[in-house]
Amino acid sequence: GNSVTQMEGPVTLSEEAFLTINCTYTATGYPSLFWYVQYPGEGLQLLLKATKADDKGSNKGFEATYRKETTSFHLEKGSVQVSDSAVYFCALSPYEYGGATNKLIFGTGTLLAVQP
Amino acid sequence: NAGVTQTPKFRILKIGQSMTLQCAQDMNHNYMYWYRQDPGMGLKLIYYSVGAGITDKGEVPNGYNVSRSTTEDFPLRLELAAPSQTSVYFCASRKTGPETQYFGPGTRLLVL
Numbered sequence: 001g002n003s004v005t006q007m008e009g010p011v012t013l014s015e016e017a018f019l020t021i022n023c024t025y026t027a028t029g030y031p032s033l034f035w036y037v038q039y040p041g042e043g044l045q046l047l048l049k050a051t052k053a054d055d056k057g058s059n060k061g062f063e064a065t066y067r068k069e070t071t072s073f074h075l076e077k078g079s080v081q082v083s084d085s086a087v088y089f090c091a092l093s094p095y096e097y098g099g100a101t102n103k104l105i106f107g108t109g110t111l112l113a114v115q116p
Numbered sequence: 117n118a119g120v121t122q123t124p125k126f127r128i129l130k131i132g133q134s135m136t137l138q139c140a141q142d143m144n145h146n147y148m149y150w151y152r153q154d155p156g157m158g159l160k161l162i163y164y165s166v167g168a169g170i171t172d173k174g175e176v177p178n179g180y181n182v183s184r185s186t187t188e189d190f191p192l193r194l195e196l197a198a199p200s201q202t203s204v205y206f207c208a209s210r211k212t213g214p215e216t217q218y219f220g221p222g223t224r225l226l227v228l
Contacts, residue, residue: 004158036219043120043206043219044159089158103174104149104217106158 002027002094006107009087013080013114021075021110023064023090031092033057033066033073034104038087047075047088080114087111118142120220122207128226129197137192137223139207147210148190149217150174150182152203159206165190197227 007022025031032051036044048057053068062077073090090107123138141148146167151159161174165184179201181193190209194201204224208217 041221043221044208044217045219046216049216103161103164104159106160108156108158 002031002092002105004090004092004105004107006088006090006110008108009111011110011112013112015082015114015116016079017114019075019077019080019084019112021088021090021112023073023075023107025071025073025090025092027071027092027094029094030068031094033064034091034093035062035064035073035075036089036091036106038089038109040086044089080112082114082116085112085114120207120209120218122205122220122223124223125221126224126226128228129194130228131197131199133197134193134195135197135225137194137205137207137225139190139192139220140188141190141207141209141218142188143209143211143218144187145209145211145218146187147212147217148184149208150180150190150192151206151208152176152201153206153222154203162192162205194225199227201225202227 003026005024034049035047037047038044048059050057050066056065064075087109089109091104120141149164150162153159160176163182165171204222206222207220210217
């Protein structure tokens with residue numbers, strides 16, 4: 001079946017450190033991949049996405065590359081800020097004949113805490 | 117443009133009580149979704165709708181009901197609340213085509 005596995009948190013970093021949050025997936029066909037971010041007390045917001053192999057999604061200094069050979073979509077940022085503290089969710093939208101489905105399958109989320 | 121709105125923000129229910137979680141969107145989106153978020157478990161899809169009058173079960177539908185009489189509204193009904201339904205509930209919507217889902221701020225429900 002379809003599933004998403006994320007590295008467990010919390011991840012604690014100092015400001016300006018390099019961030020990597022690992023995400024791997026299991027899916028048939030060619031799913032679309034997403035990173036969502038949830039700030040404290042808020043709903044989820046789309047951070048970035050990639051819809052086909054080798055695509056790179058980017059936004060607000062975050063990047064993730066769709067790697068079909070390793071079934072991964074790791075999130076990276078070169079220099080984190082305190083304001084990046086949040087929970088990050090990796091998700092996939094499974095592929096069905098005729099295109100991607102309208103469903104999202106989420107990983108368990110990774111809490112990032114950035115200290116000044 | 118308010119996006120996706122949810123009410124109430126927080127509610128405490130006694131076992132066996134019923135309630136309706138409200139969700140509305142003003143973006144004219146066809147697709148709407150209800151998720152629950154349990155600690156350390158990510159989000160699980162409860163029900164979804166592809167348009168007014170059309171709903172379907174997600175991964176964890178037991179104990180819930182939905183209806184979609186208008187494009188804008190997608191209420192979630194709990195008929196007999198149980199402690200296992202203690203969770204944070206998120207509503208989301210998206211338009212046909214692009215897959216980005218827009219989430220509401222959530223409803224925190226505590227069943228005692």
